[in-house]
Amino acid sequence: MPRIAGQVDEAKTEAILEAAHALFAEKGVSVSMEAIARTAGVSRQTLYNRFPSKLDIGRALASRRSDTISAPLRSGGDAEAVLRGFAGLLLEKIAGNDSKGSMRGVALLSPQAPDIAAAIYEAGPAESLRKLSAWLAEQDRKGVLSVPEPDVAAEMFSGMVLGHGHLRGILGVPHPVIDPAARAAEVTRRFMRAFAPE
Known part of the structure; x- marks a missing residue:
């Protein structure tokens, strides 16, 4: 056609x-x-x-990854299921085997093209954090969670999920064998408990 x-x-x-x-x-x-x-x-x-330009391509790639990772936040489901889904996709897209090369590529280009690296960060990781922070703020408003500082909590959750996974990816160091679903569930359970309403 x-x-x-x-x-x-x-x-x-x-x-x-x-x-x-x-x-x-x-x-x-x-x-x-x-x-x-x-x-x-x-x-x-x-x-x-x-x-x-390559800047536009970098933004598009990062934005696409951010949209994929943050998809559970748009599902409207149970808070624990949403966070578990976000965590699972974060592990898959950032610490998974297929992402190591792209993370290394961005790290390599940072000194040569800081504008591209900054654009990729803003369109990708920073946008994912903003979306998670906004979702956490909404959960706080609904009384599902108690999150007085959603920006801090969003970074905390992402850090708990990834651990050193992203650093290993950039450095090309082998990842320890983990069960991503189990890791996502454990981190989510602990986060939900830490931010449970009083």
Whole structure:
């Protein structure tokens, strides 16, 4: 079925993001836009029409990851189930085997391209924290949890979930064998108890 004039082919956008993710993980910021287009199987014009710069690609990748991780916060479910889901996705996307290269790639590009690193942080990890903080503030308003400082609590929860997982990923150090579901459940249980209403 032919596309309507002006309609964006989402498959090409996905191909660009997948290619950029793989190349950034392998080569860091030194990868060219031309290499991204070639790997994605799209023309340079198509690439530049969707993403005028590597900064835009980095933002899109980080935003996509943040949306995935924070999806449980939009589910409207039971607070413990929501936090457990968030924790599980955080472990999968940040400390999982497929994320090590991308985390290392971002770390490598930080000194060379601090604007890209900052944009990736703001669109990804910082946005996930903001969403979690807003969700925790809502749970406080509803009386489900007692969270007087949701920004602090959001960082605390993320830190409890990840431990040193993200650092091991950046450094390429093997992760100890853990059961992600069990880890997510344990951290959530302890967090819920710590912030239970009095």
